[in-house]
Every structure is written in structure tokens, then in C-alpha cells.
Amino acid sequence: MNILIIGSGGREYAIGLRLTQDSQKHNLFFAPGNGATSNLGQNVDIKDFNELAKFALNSKIELTIVGPENALSDGVVDIFKANNLNIFGPTKSAARLESSKAYMKEFLAKNGIKTAKFINTNSYEEAAKFIDSLGDIVVVKADGLCAGKGVIIAKSKDEAKKAAKDMLSGKSFGEAGSRVVIEEFLDGFELSFFAICDGSNFVSLPVAQDHKRLLDGDEGPNTGGMGAYAPSPLADENLIKRVQKEIIEPTLKGMQDENAPFCGVLFVGLMVVNGVPYVLEFNVRFGDPECEVLMPLIKGELGEILRGAALGRLNKFDLDDGYAVGVVLASKDYPYKSSPLAKIAVDNIPQNSHIAYAGVSLKDGDLYASGGRVLVAIGKGSSVKEARDRAYDLAKNIKFDGMQYRKDIGYQAL
Secondary structure, eight states: EEEEEEEEEEHHHHHHHHTTSSSSOEEEEEEOOOOTGTTTTTOOOOOOOOHHHHHHHHTTTEEEEOOHHHHHTTHHHHHHHHHOOOSSSSSSSTTTHHHOHHHHHHHHTTTTOOOEEEEESSHHHHHHHHTTTTTTTTTEEEOOOOOOOEEEEEHHHHHHHHHHHHHTTTTTGGGGSSEOOOOOOOOSSEEEEEEEEEEEOEOOOOOOOEEOOEEEGGEEOOOSSSSSEESSSSSOOHHHHIIIIIIIIIHHHHHHTTTTTTEEEEEEEEETTTTEEEEEEEEOOOOOOOOOGGGGGGGOOOOOOOHHHTTTTTOOBBBSEEEEEEEEEEEETTTOOEEEOOEEEEOOOOEEEEEEEEEEEEEEEEEEEEEEEEOOOOOOOOSHHHHHHHHHHHHHEETTTOBBBBTTTTGGOO
């Protein structure tokens, strides 16, 4: 199959790597890809989605897989569908579940899906009044896409009011903060729940847990993610069934009612409070770095699974009964500023481990760290501990100047 993967990060590399393991031979194209995806297929430097659709037609692309949220919220799926191209991902209308936090919260309320008490508003006075009605810890969110950085957990009402004022004035996140969502703080544990959907049916993937903070013990600033593991033992069978029945099923039904059937990956950010799952947020694509640990746990032909979903006829598939742990190796100054280029050396890749390359560029045949999150070291095993030990064994075999990573990925399960 000729397959086009849109995106340039570790998520897209991981999908491409997993597709190379299908028994059916695939020709892979990445738009734009990164310095390492050219080892899996061909990088294509076309940014305009109309031009990319023409390329897909001319190259007889049979399936396109969309990685990043920006492409989805900009309507790449609508453009490809208008050209009768098979594409796995939600339309622009369905992608509003992620691209607008205000839309998402109103959708949850309308469909009776549990979420934190909230208000969405463009009025500072209204926001401040609602903040005064909540407890001491308050969550303030910019409405639009902010690359995972538009959420402030304020430790006081004054801090919450300042965050809301900065967002609404355009100081914090520009246009993305022109509306804000203010929420009560839910105290529990977070999980990442993924389902592959075809508009009406879905198959759940192993429940993952990611580590957003830069430093061990969940200290330091929030990042795009410093590591993840799956499946999480915190998600028992009862919880999984509740999420499927109380969240996934009504979401797919609700999107059909909105004439925006949801096809693609529905990623639910959950907060579990006393055993009850609440929706913190929806994302409409694979998480990163969760995708990197989920790919090794999907059995069967990934290309056929995703093509079936894109065509509205998703078939059931099996999951591996093992565990996977991914440790993000980041550049020296991440997440504060960009770091100087650094040459990557890999001494050895131990058994049952592999690398998903993300922020890398190719120069004279060598790979260089050129982004914030450079790569993910992934280990697989029959327990979280075994998978974690293999991921860290691999990390010790990788070197580049200024390399930093957390030493406690998977600690919640251990």
C-alpha cells in the first residue's frame, strides 16, 4: 500500500516504523517528516494541503494518516475527502473537540458526559466572578490550540484571575486566548484513554499514562511530555468499561447528531476521582509520546486497521499483552529555548527496545539533535518494570551534548 503520513515528530516516526512491520509491504511518504523518517520512506516538502492532495493523487496514495492536531483543525481531512482520497482523521468540524475547549465543554454538558464544573467566557468580569465561587485551586484554559501549553493550574484565586486577564488581553496566547474556560480543580489521577473510531464503531487501545513535567517527581515546568507507559495498571476492567460506556459511546453518538461523525483517534484525557472517570480534555489524534508506546502493543496489520477505519468499516483487532515504556531524551535547554545542534551517537540497541526519532535533522549522513524533544527510547516487556528497565538500558546507549531525561518514568505503576 502507498501510505502518506502527515507530520514530523516522534509520533509520525513511530507510526511509520510500526507500518514497516506489517507483512504487507508499504511504500511510505512523510510530509514533511524529519531527519530519520527518510530511513523509513520518502520525505515530501509540501506544506499547502491542496498541493499535498494533488501529490497524493499523482502518487496513487491509498491511505493518508494525520499526526498533528494543527493539520486536522486546518481541515486537511476535508480537502483530501473532496479529492476522493482515503484519509484517517477527523474533519475540521469533528476536530473542534480539540481545537475549541469551549465547544468541547459545551458538547460534554449537552451529552451528559462527566466533566469538571466550568464556565466559558470572553468577559474578564464573568471569569473573575466564577473564580470566586470555586475552591483555592482553579484551572484556567485558553480556548484555542496552544501546543499543549494553554492550561494554567492556578494555586490561588488571585493567580487564576491574573491568568484569565493575561489570556483575554492576548498577552499569553494571542488569538487562542480570546475566550477562556475556567474550571473547578479535580483531585484524582490522570490517564490517557485512546480509541480508534470509524464514525460509529470503536476499538479501545491500552490505557496510557504520560509524564508532563520536566523533572523527576513531577517537578519543574510542563512540557509536551517527557515519557509514557502503557497499559497502566491503574485502569482496571471496570474503569475501562465505564469510560467506553459513559464517554466514548455518547461522544460518537453526539458527534453523529452534530452531523460531524468522528473518524480517527479519540484521545480522552481523564481524571479519575474516587473511581469515577471525568473528561479533562479531548484530543483528536494520537498523543506524543503515548503513540510511541502504543504502537508496539497493536497486533495485526496496522495499515489495514487504519484504512478500514477511514472507510467507515473498522474491524476488531487484538492487542499485545505486554507493556511498553518510552523515555523522552530532550535537548539541553528544553523547554525554555532552542538548543545548539548536537550530533547523536548510538552505541548499541539492546533486545526488545527501539528508538522513535523526533526533533532530529540529517547532515552529511549523521543525525543531529535539532528540536526540543529529540527522540524516545522505548522498551517492551512482560511487566512495566521489565519494559522500563529496557527503555533505560537503551537510553544509556545514546549520547548527544546536553541530553536530559527523567529517571522515573512509570513510577506511578511501580
